[in-house]
Amino acid sequence: MKAPLKWLKKYVDIDVDVKSFSDAMTMSGTKVEGYEEVGEDISNVVIGKITSITPHPDADKLIITKIDTGSSEVQIVTGAKNVSIGDIIPVALHGSTLPGGIKIKKGKLRGEVSEGMLCSAKELGIDEKYVDIESRDGILLLRGEYTLGDDVRKALLLNDYIVEFELTSNRPDCQSIIGLAHEVSATLNKDVKLPESDFREIDKAIEYEVKVLDKDLCPRFIIREIKDIEIKPSPYFMQRCLIESGIRPINNIVDITNFVMLEYGQPLHAYDASKLSTKEFVIKRASDNDSFYTLDDLERKLDSEMLMITDGQKNIGIAGVMGGQNSDVSDTTTHIVLESANFNADNIRHTSKKLNLRTEASARFEKGIDLSRAEEAINRACHLIDYYGYGKVLSGKKDTLENEIEVKTVVVSIDRINKLLGEKLSPEKMSEILSKLKFKTEIQGNNLSIEVPEFRLDIDMEADIVEEIARLYGYNNILSQNIVGELTSGVKTEDRIFEDHIKDAMMSNGLTEVLTYSFVSPTSLEKIGENLSNAVKLINPLGEETSVMRTSLVPAMLEILSRNLSRKVDFFSGFEVGNIFSNPDAPVQKRAIVAGVYGKEEDFFTMKSRLEGVLDYIGIESRSYQPFSENELYHPMRCAQISSGDEQIGFIGEVHPLIAEKFDIKKRVYLFTLDFDIISGIRTKLKLYKQVPKFPAIKRDIALVVSEEIAVGSIENLIISKGNSLIEKVELFDIYMGDQVPKGKKSVAYGITYRALDRTLTDEEINLVQSKILTHLADELGAHLREI
Template sequence: MVTERGRIMLVPIKWLKEYVDFDITAEKLSEAMTLTGSNAEGISELGKDIHNVLVGRILDVAVHPNADKLVVCKVDIGDKILQVVTGAPNVKVGQLVPVAIDGALLPGGTRIKSGKLRGELSQGMLCSFQELRLDEYGEIDNGVDGIYVVDQEYLPGTDIKDALELSDEVIEFEITPNRPDCLSMLGIAREAAVTMGTRYRFPEILVKEISEKAEDVVRVIIEEPEMCFRYCARVVRDVKIEPSPRWMRRRLAAAGVRAINNIVDITNYCMLELGQPMHAFDLDKVADRTIIVRKAQKGETLITLDEQKRILTEDMLVIADPEKAIAMAGVMGGLNTEVTGETRDIILESAMFEGGNVRLTSKALGLRSEASSRFEKGIDIVNVERAIDRAAELIVKLGAGTVLEGKVDVSTLPLENRIIKVEWKRINSLLGLELEPCYISSILESLSFKNEIKGDWLEVIVPSFRLDVEGVVDLAEEVARIYGYDKIPMTLMEGSASKAMRTREQTLTDKAKNVLVAMGLFESITYSFVSPRVYEKIGFDIQDYPKSVIISNPLGEDQSAMRTTMIPSLLEVLSKNRNRSADECKIFEIGNVFTVDPENANGLPLEKLSLGIGKYGNRVDFYKLKGQVEVLLDAFGLLKEAEFIVSAHPSLHPGRTAMVKVEDQKLGIIGEVHPDICRNYGLDSGALIAELDFTLLLDIAKTEKYYTHLPKYPSVARDLAIVADKDILAADIETVIHQVGGSLLNEVKLFDIYEGKQIPQGKRSLAYSLSYLSMDRTLQDKDINPIHNKIIDALQTRFNAQLRK
């Protein structure tokens, strides 16, 4: 299951309490809300790192007897008067300043202690803006070098955190993508109220307007009704740009938004409060005072507020005046209509744009903004109007301008209720509950879903902010999360007796792994992508590079091709272990390899399981690896059918490579790694690898076993030692022995190989033990001798092999 990363909503407790009353702790609230679906990721405590810093009044400033740059102050902190030495140039008698007293804690972990400074007692420290890190609280740095001067009247001795309203707790909620309504204080307040079984309230909005009408000043034309569902505009005259008040800056800072100026802050504040992004245009810069919502023209450009020149395409939605584009709809405003210090009048925009288009535009421009991500997820069409009114109200309240009467409000979507009808019993049957219909109804009601029970049916009006709710299953989730997931009783479904069992492939795969482990190999698991250039490293000529499945957006070029063979993966593991100075490493891996499949109509590649074995170390050699492969083949019932044929492979030693074949099907390759390739991987010569087509192996494995009668008569053993040219293959000799030996020859075992002084150069002696057996009689010499002699003759004729005496 894909878990999309949720978006974070920072919720300051003090702000939340404006909409809902509660006295439980932030911790209890987070726990409770997590269980109703708003996942609280953590709580941060603002002001936690400031301790014992008080408001003090400076009573006296005297010259430090021993230092030119220091002064000695007498500071009233309410219950006593302290002497504090400071180097700040701006201290004056009468000022209220933050005093860190003995034992105080400052941000960054600084502890303040009483002590002597150049011989004078200093019972604390006067603090600056930076020392208290007041910027983190949205406070404005007045730029004065020295002590922070408290600008309002407080009793000396007041905790600075109370005076400046620094303390707060902020809950960090991770909001799932289906609940964009919860990316607002209002949405969180609604959830908090339901969780705590109480009600939320939203302050009534009262806009003080002047008599001039907005509709006489500004016109709005929506040319793309499919991409813009609603557009509200208000006009504000005589704008006075200045910092917003402390309470607003505190709230914005606590919610993670930087304060800028009153107009920007108000739009941001409303966005956090209601979830509705807003924008302000400089009215004088909008030609003809006409807003047009249209598609961009081909090649049209716009310099956005971040001063980037954007080249637009015809599928992007823009806000324009009759002459030019002035904003990327729902993404970012244009520099040409930016609100500045000179701005007199503004147009406020609150709109609802189609999320898909906003997403495509912001993706195409590589420009994601707070606004765009909200439009993408969907906003509440009712809030479009509410938010612009709220902003207008705040503008008047903060003295930031005068608001014209009314607004221009163009809708392309009917503002009607969405009603769904469901059988309430299905809610119970899906959840495994037996809730009364009136109880279901009341839960939905508490979540703002007006509803009515009509017999078996429940008619529900979906609130405008719940775009995610479409049917009975969505309502079931609403009921379940408020009723409590934990109260749903655990049951086990009824059903027929279990039919579960491992498939043949699963059983055989387990078997293969167990056999390999029993032979001392460790299972490795490696990435399935490799560099497309890895084939050079494993010795392939460029014309032999296999056609790979290529990732179009890889993490890096070196991880952009799906592997077609297990060999690079194996060598990489050996190499890494060699680098770490492991004396030996013996590994295997069973995993998919991928080859382009032109036959597949959908364009999917062929995925095949590959079994790789790789090893290096003191006691490894070709024959041990071959033996392990043989044991594996034996476990799969294929040893008798398997052949090892002298072969070549670009990654392997030319004289130590065998192809593994079973009944004319190529199963894989085994051999010693070519010294050049070993060097490429930082390995000493002698590393070994095998790669088998595991999908084929699973397919042809012979798992059925049949009993053969045990022999009643003894077998007769005869040894046979021959001397033959060294380049005559043992496999060929054995084949002839078997052919000539016929049905009475039961078993042929090589028990000795000799090369050396007693034998002519270029030759070797091979000693076999032949076992003859008949199922119906005890064999006599007269039965065996002729066969045995025929074998000797045949070896002599075919290979010029001499019997060794």
């Protein structure tokens, strides 16, 4: 939050320089991110008045002005078109400096002496969006009472520091000048001078009523009625405070609501009473598919979760977010109803996100505001309206608060506080520190009973109190102590060791690890046919793209493949080991594995080869592959279920073209998925080493013609089972379907390695075994040797 130092000084005496102030605030827990000096580059610029204007004799677009600077009259040549005699303007005299290192010197323009320059807002470092339209394209025209010759920095309040505080989300009270003033008071040991909030009421009573239909979403709603409103510019000090806080001044009434919002952290809203249909405010939920035009002139689509302010007949504001175009305060407004309310923080946050509309008001409501602030803020606004004579406040108010605001009390152990701090503070010292922060304390034996100020919504427990004492006592004052206790080194769990083993296996087989977010878009899960009813949904997501927890690793892998393809990457192979989440009856978290690949040389069998290497590496000795057409993620004719014994451990295959299309993938991509928990339970943990064979191996190749329907895994299993223990390895090295084989058939070629452990095999032995294998292949699978 940005806070003008001059504004803070109105409520607390800051008698140190800005650097010391920033350091002290940071050390006490209210971190200052930085500060900037307003107008630091401006010198010798004064307030002047135009006394005469004459045309330039040699330039049609220039004029010669005479300027009264209080002590002298100077001549300045300018091309400005928005000035006239009598205007009060900022004048940069000879020898002056302006922001950006600009230096002004006396000189001549087309033969006429010019002793300085008339300044625009931009030339003084003032953003033009904050000035009147008549001053945006020319010289800054000053309205109000000014003394000629005064330094413009002093006259225009350009001699200030803007301090930017880095606030944490648990300190909504500090999103206000008063909240920051309390922190400054405690840090510098100064008293807080709260702003005046008394005001006069006329005899006529308020005529409006309030009805809240959903009190959980609106625990308090206050209105006051003000007549005889005169719309005009707000006081210059108020405008500067708003500008330096990043808010554009509009008119006195709107500026007061914004000024008080920044001052107290409580948003207010003013309604033009002449635009209201009834004399009743009804606060209720919107209807689905309603539309509403907000103050920014945009149509907003509403739903039944959004809370609306209505006048009994029409919507006039989105509660806690933004008012409506149909009830805004304008130059013709003479009668207003002023609102100060408290809304449910979660509801405002959700509404703001759904509408993609975050305002100064919603930013405060969504963090929580204490109930007492509503009355304090509306009283302060009424005081300012009355003090400046902008309107007359009718007597009475309408307030929906039914019960007294409860005072929160926390009881803490004195010994416990000292133990956590590592200090020996007396109860009196603790009470003194807490009193600076507006806590009321009572010593009760070895305990402190602490009454928490209503604006400190973040204080709930002992740890909160300890933190408050520590930061005000000073972390730098707490002596360092050596660690006491036994130090132990961390040990990886068995699952973590196995996970590292899997990653090593993947990388050893040409796969690169990727890491993706656990929070995903529901759309990405729907693309692969996931059931979202079982998904774990976030209560407060960052956005729709991260609103559910992933039930599968596949969508993220497909998005990575798609991204690489879109960037013309010819080949990619990756894997991820991560958590997936579901909530069928109760939340479930489990580990999963996915790998994906595409490339010119990649197909089902190269992917299977990688998988085989991984399974070998991690100790899954027995596995089989069965065609599987019921997994919608994969091509029905290019998918296999992976099993080990009776356990199904995953799937491998080509991604279904329709699924690939949803991810904008136009090439064939291949995946395999594995169940981490199952393979962890069935893996062989003990590695057995075999002696290097003493006798040579003999390799024979066979090419078989077999039906397209027969899986190559079935052929391999049959060859091994009939090999009389003499087969060491079976390797598929070719599959062919085409004109050289009958229709409906395919040619599969294997390299079979034979070896005996106790002798050198003879051709006769191998021929006998191979003949037996071919007989069984023919009888059981209808396979026969391919004729060349």
